[in-house]
Amino acid sequence: MEIERILRDVPKKKPEKGEPLGFGKYFTDYMFTMRYSKAEGWHGARIEPNVPQAFDLATSVLHYAQGIFEGMKAFLLPDGRISVFRPAENWARMNRSADRLCIPPFPEDVAERGLEELLALEREWIPDGPGTALYIRPTIVACDAALGVHASKGYLFFIILSPVGSYYAHGLEPVKLLAEETYVRSCPGGTGEAKCLGNYAASIKAGELAEEAGFDQVLWLDGVEKKYVEEVGSMNIFFVIDKEVVTPALTGTILPGITRKSCLQLLREAGYRTSERRISIGEVAEAAKSGALTEAFGTGTAAVISPVGLIRYRGEDLQVGGGKMGEVAAMLYDRLTGIQTGRLPDPYGWRKII
Numbered sequence: 119m120e121i122e123r124i125l126r127d128v129p130k131k132k133p134e135k136g137e138p139l140g141f142g143k144y145f146t147d148y149m150f151t152m153r154y155s156k157a158e159g160w161h162g163a164r165i166e167p168n169v170p171q172a173f174d175l176a177t178s179v180l181h182y183a184q185g186i187f188e189g190m191k192a193f194l195l196p197d198g199r200i201s202v203f204r205p206a207e208n209w210a211r212m213n214r215s216a217d218r219l220c221i222p223p224f225p226e227d228v229a230e231r232g233l234e235e236l237l238a239l240e241r242e243w244i245p246d247g248p249g250t251a252l253y254i255r256p257t258i259v260a261c262d263a264a265l266g267v268h269a270s271k272g273y274l275f276f277i278i279l280s281p282v283g284s285y286y287a288h289g290l291e292p293v294k295l296l297a298e299e300t301y302v303r304s305c306p307g308g309t310g311e312a313k314c315l316g317n318y319a320a321s322i323k324a325g326e327l328a329e330e331a332g333f334d335q336v337l338w339l340d341g342v343e344k345k346y347v348e349e350v351g352s353m354n355i356f357f358v359i360d361k362e363v364v365t366p367a368l369t370g371t372i373l374p375g376i377t378r379k380s381c382l383q384l385l386r387e388a389g390y391r392t393s394e395r396r397i398s399i400g401e402v403a404e405a406a407k408s409g410a411l412t413e414a415f416g417t418g419t420a421a422v423i424s425p426v427g428l429i430r431y432r433g434e435d436l437q438v439g440g441g442k443m444g445e446v447a448a449m450l451y452d453r454l455t456g457i458q459t460g461r462l463p464d465p466y467g468w469r470k471i472i
């Protein structure tokens with residue numbers, strides 16, 4: 119498939135050097151798009167200005183959330199080349215999400231080429247300050263203007279780019295989590311392992327209530343017994359208990375994070391004992407009280423590694439890690455960001471050089 123280019127002056131101002139970028143506040147000049155129709159399949163790949171679009175208010179994604187997305191990051195390496203962290207993993211996961219949402223599979227090679235061309239065109243937008251990156255947001259949305267609840271016949275795939283700083287305003291300071299017992303994020307048979315739009319809409323209420331109560335994020339428990347730990351808002355969760363690094367197993371209700379997978383590999387190769395298993399919030403509470411729980415941290419593309427300093431469960435505050443980042447989290451943060459930015463060698467081939 120040819121990728122057409124529609125280039126013109128886009129009057130966007132880049133953020134000033136050194137200005138705090140926040141997360142997803144600024145967007146670059148161009149985007150990559152392609153379309154799907156029953157007659158033509160995926161077609162019409164192009165790079166075009168990222169400007170506001172006009173659409174019919176009956177567009178089905180606005181009503182029934184038939185849509186999926188991904189998140190990855192691009193970095194400028196010290197030698198000036200552009201690198202993306204493990205994009206093939208994201209395309210594969212995006213097609214698994216597509217399958218769950220009845221979205222036709224997209225050609226990963228075209229998406230990859232579109233991303234590469236877009237990044238080459240937008241390299242001026244890649245920030246180079248500490249903790250910054252160009253965040254990549256591929257998305258597919260259902261486009262039929264019709265109110266019947268069915269799989270749409272038409273789809274739009276797009277990639278937009280946003281220069282970002284750290285995901286949390288306070289950077290690497292430990293976050294406070296509220297273990298949620300009223301609302302659930304996902305259930306067996308639901309869409310918990312797909313990166314689909316509705317999962318996030320369903321999580322907002324618990325997130326808002328947690329924020330009002332002074333917490334940074336919700337710690338989700340399983341949807342059946344509300345007993346087993348699943349994950350955090352947009353991160354997978356790890357615990358270090360008696361020198362063993364534990365993360366909930368991928369049982370279908372948890373988002374299979376690429377940062378999670380990368381951390382497990384780094385941990386195993388550094389000689390840590392790791393285990394992917396069910397872990398109850400009761401076990402976490404016991405371990406926190408006995409002193410066996412030395413660290414907890416979240417992992418995800420946006421925040422990379424986010425240490426956890428406190429978990430509230432049933433009104434009780436469990437302190438973790440003495441209010442600072444632990445050594446396992448610090449090691450992972452150093453290795454991951456080192457590989458991403460080219461500060462460290464890349465023995466696993468995780469950097470995709472553009």
Ligand SMILES: *Cc1c(COP(=O)(O)O)cnc(C)c1O
Pocket residue numbers: 189313349350351352353354373374375376377378417418419420
């Ligand atoms: C995206 C996401 C993650 C993290 O996945 P990564 O591939 O590491 O970025 C974890 N949990 C949820 C709910 C997510 O949406």
